[in-house]
Amino acid sequence: MTVLTPLSAFARTKPLHSPASLPRWQPGRTTHALHGEVFAPAGEGSGAAMALAMATDAAQAGEERAWLWVQDERSLKLGGRPYRPGLPGPLRDRLIHVAAKSAEDALFALEEGLRCRDLAFVIGEIAANPRSLNFTAARRLSLAVERHGVPLWLVRLDAQSDLSSARQRWQVRAAPSRPPHWNAAAPGAPAWQADLFRARAHPPGKWILRDEGTRLRAEPPHQPSHSVDLVSAAGDRPLAAG
Amino acid sequence: MHAGVLLADARALCPELAVALGDPGGDLAFLERLALWARRWGPWAALDPPDGLIVDTTGVAHLFGGEAALLDDAATRLAACGLTVRLGLAPTAGAAWALAHYGPERAILHPQDSLDDLPVAALRLDPATLLVLRRLGLKRIGELSGVARDALARRFRNTRAPAANPLIRLDQLLGRVPEPLLPVMAAELPLVQRRLMEPIRHRSLLDRVLADLCEDMARLLEGRAEGARRLELALWKVDGEVPVRKLELAAASRDAAHIARLFSGKLDDLDAGFGIELARLSAPWTEPLALSQGDFERAAEAHGTSLAACIDRLGARLGAGAVRRPAPVASHVPERAQRWVPPLEPEGAVQSELVFHARPLKLLDRPEPIAVLYASPDGLPRRFRWRGAVHEIARAEGPERIAPEWWRERGTVRLRDYYRIEDGEGRRYWIYRNGIDGDGRGGMPEWFMQGLCA
Numbered sequence: 001m002t003v004l005t006p007l008s009a010f011a012r013t014k015p016l017h018s019p020a021s022l023p024r025w026q027p028g029r030t031t032h033a034l035h036g037e038v039f040a041p042a043g044e045g046s047g048a049a050m051a052l053a054m055a056t057d058a059a060q061a062g063e064e065r066a067w068l069w070v071q072d073e074r075s076l077k078l079g080g081r082p083y084r085p086g087l088p089g090p091l092r093d094r095l096i097h098v099a100a101k102s103a104e105d106a107l108f109a110l111e112e113g114l115r116c117r118d119l120a121f122v123i124g125e126i127a128a129n130p131r132s133l134n135f136t137a138a139r140r141l142s143l144a145v146e147r148h149g150v151p152l153w154l155v156r157l158d159a160q161s162d163l164s165s166a167r168q169r170w171q172v173r174a175a176p177s178r179p180p181h182w183n184a185a186a187p188g189a190p191a192w193q194a195d196l197f198r199a200r201a202h203p204p205g206k207w208i209l210r211d212e213g214t215r216l217r218a219e220p221p222h223q224p225s226h227s228v229d230l231v232s233a234a235g236d237r238p239l240a241a242g
Numbered sequence: 243m244h245a246g247v248l249l250a251d252a253r254a255l256c257p258e259l260a261v262a263l264g265d266p267g268g269d270l271a272f273l274e275r276l277a278l279w280a281r282r283w284g285p286w287a288a289l290d291p292p293d294g295l296i297v298d299t300t301g302v303a304h305l306f307g308g309e310a311a312l313l314d315d316a317a318t319r320l321a322a323c324g325l326t327v328r329l330g331l332a333p334t335a336g337a338a339w340a341l342a343h344y345g346p347e348r349a350i351l352h353p354q355d356s357l358d359d360l361p362v363a364a365l366r367l368d369p370a371t372l373l374v375l376r377r378l379g380l381k382r383i384g385e386l387s388g389v390a391r392d393a394l395a396r397r398f399r400n401t402r403a404p405a406a407n408p409l410i411r412l413d414q415l416l417g418r419v420p421e422p423l424l425p426v427m428a429a430e431l432p433l434v435q436r437r438l439m440e441p442i443r444h445r446s447l448l449d450r451v452l453a454d455l456c457e458d459m460a461r462l463l464e465g466r467a468e469g470a471r472r473l474e475l476a477l478w479k480v481d482g483e484v485p486v487r488k489l490e491l492a493a494a495s496r497d498a499a500h501i502a503r504l505f506s507g508k509l510d511d512l513d514a515g516f517g518i519e520l521a522r523l524s525a526p527w528t529e530p531l532a533l534s535q536g537d538f539e540r541a542a543e544a545h546g547t548s549l550a551a552c553i554d555r556l557g558a559r560l561g562a563g564a565v566r567r568p569a570p571v572a573s574h575v576p577e578r579a580q581r582w583v584p585p586l587e588p589e590g591a592v593q594s595e596l597v598f599h600a601r602p603l604k605l606l607d608r609p610e611p612i613a614v615l616y617a618s619p620d621g622l623p624r625r626f627r628w629r630g631a632v633h634e635i636a637r638a639e640g641p642e643r644i645a646p647e648w649w650r651e652r653g654t655v656r657l658r659d660y661y662r663i664e665d666g667e668g669r670r671y672w673i674y675r676n677g678i679d680g681d682g683r684g685g686m687p688e689w690f691m692q693g694l695c696a
Contacts, residue, residue, distance in 0.1 A: 043628070043629060043631065043669070043694075044669040044670075044671075044694060045602065045603045045604050045670070045694035045695050045696050046669070046696070048603060048604060048696075049603055049695075049696030052603075052696075066549060066585075076607070077607070079604055079694060080604035080605050080606040080607065080693065080694055081604060081605055081606075081607060082568065082603070082604055082605075083568075083576075083580065083601060083602055083603060083604055083605040083693060084568040084569075084570060084579075084580045085570070085576075085579055085580065085601040086600070086601035086602045086603045086604070086605075086693070086695070086696075087603065093589060095567060095568060096553070096565065096566075096567050096585045097565075097566055097567065097568065097582070098556060098560065098564055098565050099560075099564050099566075100560055100564065101560070101564075105559065105560055108559060108560075109556055109560065112547075112552055112555050112556055113552065113556075115546050115547055115552070116546055116547045116548070116549060116551075116552035117546030117547065117548065118546075118547075118548055118549035118552070119549070119552070148546045150546075173667070173668075174667060174668040174669040174670065175668040176636070176664065176666075176667070176668040177664060177668065177670070179637070183639065185637055185638065185639070186637060186638070186639035186662070187637050187638075187639060187662055187663065187664035187670050187695070190670070190695070190696040191668065193668075211696065
């Protein structure tokens with residue numbers, strides 16, 4: 001007599017990638033080349049700055065190779081060109097910039113850059129959701145990254161998060177910076193509100209990322225009532241009016 | 243009957259005369275096209291109006307199997323075009339002209355040959371000078387050398403134009419004085435070509451020919467220990483057109499597959515018409531390249547491309563101006579503090595940049611005006627409107643005053659006060675006020691957005 005195995009024995013006790021089993025994302029832990037996407041508003045510099053910070057965060061110390069920054073025409077018009085005196089010091093003299101006319105050309109330049117062994121990493125900036133940047137194009141980029149080991153951070157300005165094969169997808173916007181020690185009225189070191197909404201190796205999460213010159217620091221996001229130590233502005237009304 | 247007779251006189255002598263209208267402009271245009279086409283026999287050709295062409299065949303004859311074969315080829319091809327031609331081949335343009343006009347058919351001047359028997363008209367002189375020589379009884383070129391040279395020099399001492407001075411023409415003929423038509427030095431261009439038995443009309447065949455040409459060129463360059471920086475591919479079509487494709491490389495290279503790949507991207511819009519009968523690849527700009535390189539394509543699959551190859555590929559598709567690198571410039575004016583240079587150009591020596599002031603990560607190509615709200619004429623506004631959104635200024639650093647460069651700009655340019663600001667949501671910008679109130683260089687100062695900070 002055949003003993004039938006109950007069907008429940010084949011059922012998985014846990015889903016294949018349970019979010020609980022994956023390690024939480026931490027800065028400075030990424031070692032392999034990665035295809036990342038950063039969604040950011042076009043009216044601020046946070047997208048490109050965050051992509052640069054992530055790329056340098058994963059790079060080894062003493063990196064000497066050039067890096068590529070590809071922009072399509074629309075993103076160039078919206079967000080401006082890279083400005084050498086404002087780039088982080090070690091990256092300044094190694095930038096190669098590509099101004100592509102269309103998104104197709106930008107994708108071509110990104111893929112050629114990823115195939116180049118003499119590049120440290122590739123940053124791309126593409127505005128909105130062009131037709132040519134579909135899932136197939138994203139998959140091509142992911143495969144090129146994995147095959148040649150050159151990291152890619154693609155900044156999407158004012159774009160919807162459509163289908164993509166990127167290994168990490170972030171939603172980013174600027175966050176108020178910490179006041180510097182020497183002049184509390186001045187803007188401080190860059191900070192961003194970063195939302196990792198999809199990742200292959202990590203569970204989703206939200207952080208305030210601060211660029212501290214040499215390394216990236218992640219903090220838990222602000223509580224909704226963050227103004228514990230500050231009195232909110234009185235505005236244009238008598239205080240007694242409440 | 244001779245040239246210059248009035249039509250009425252000619253008709254009176256010969257009433258059944260057939261008349262065809264002349265078209266000098268059209269003839270010249272045709273001659274120009276023919277000169278381009280005639281470059282198939284040499285890399286350099288010039289017009290000799292109204293009815294002549296000069297082609298420099300230095301170092302080319304072996305491609306056709308010798309000088310005689312070259313002339314035969316030229317005669318057949320030109321006859322096929324319906325042209326009646328006389329050909330001459332000589333070491334100088336003057337001698338070749340003399341042979342073509344007054345020498346035997348398809349004459350080739352060898353070192354032991356002499357041109358003494360040709361008439362003095364073969365010296366390309368104007369009619370007045372020819373008349374003088376005829377009156378002097380000098381009919382052949384050889385007789386000019388017979389007369390004492392200083393006697394002739396005395397007679398023509400006041401004429402500087404070569405066409406009026408037989409001595410200058412004689413020296414040009416013999417190559418004693420350079421003639422501006424000739425290249426001053428015989429720079430031998432690396433040149434390879436394929437003459438096709440059957441005109442080709444299909445892309446796959448053309449790609450095959452192109453690959454062969456690139457391999458020939460690579461071998462030729464390897465022998466000279468050079469790499470190409472600029473390459474020209476010329477394709478002779480059966481209908482007489484000669485499309486040319488040019489290519490520049492970021493670094494000297496002689497990798498056949500790489501060059502073929504770059505060219506094939508430029509051939510997509512080519513119309514073969516009735517077919518291509520001759521393809522030629524030349525390298526007008528080469529640089530010494532001692533190291534032997536491996537195969538780009540195969541290595542690229544395994545280990546990735548090199549930076550120079552990557553830049554070549556980007557430049558070939560996007561245009562050379564699209565791939566650039568920022569270089570510092572000694573200037574305080576922000577938009578002038580960097581310029582864009584070719585990516586592999588070595589960095590010039592510059593004083594290190596000022597590090598006292600933070601600069602934005604990105605600079606807008608053109609500063610955009612912002613509308614400020616509640617501003618006192620000097621000092622910082624509390625709010626501003628940019629691209630339709632209102633920004634509340636929460637923190638600011640400044641002003642950093644940058645004066646215009648008086649040695650470069652007009653006196654009416656106003657100074658700028660820069661502020662690094664952060665708005666209520668944490669967005670960091672670089673804005674400036676153009677001028678100060680009452681500086682006598684315009685009305686109320688305006689505000690501009692120039693940079694986006696990290």
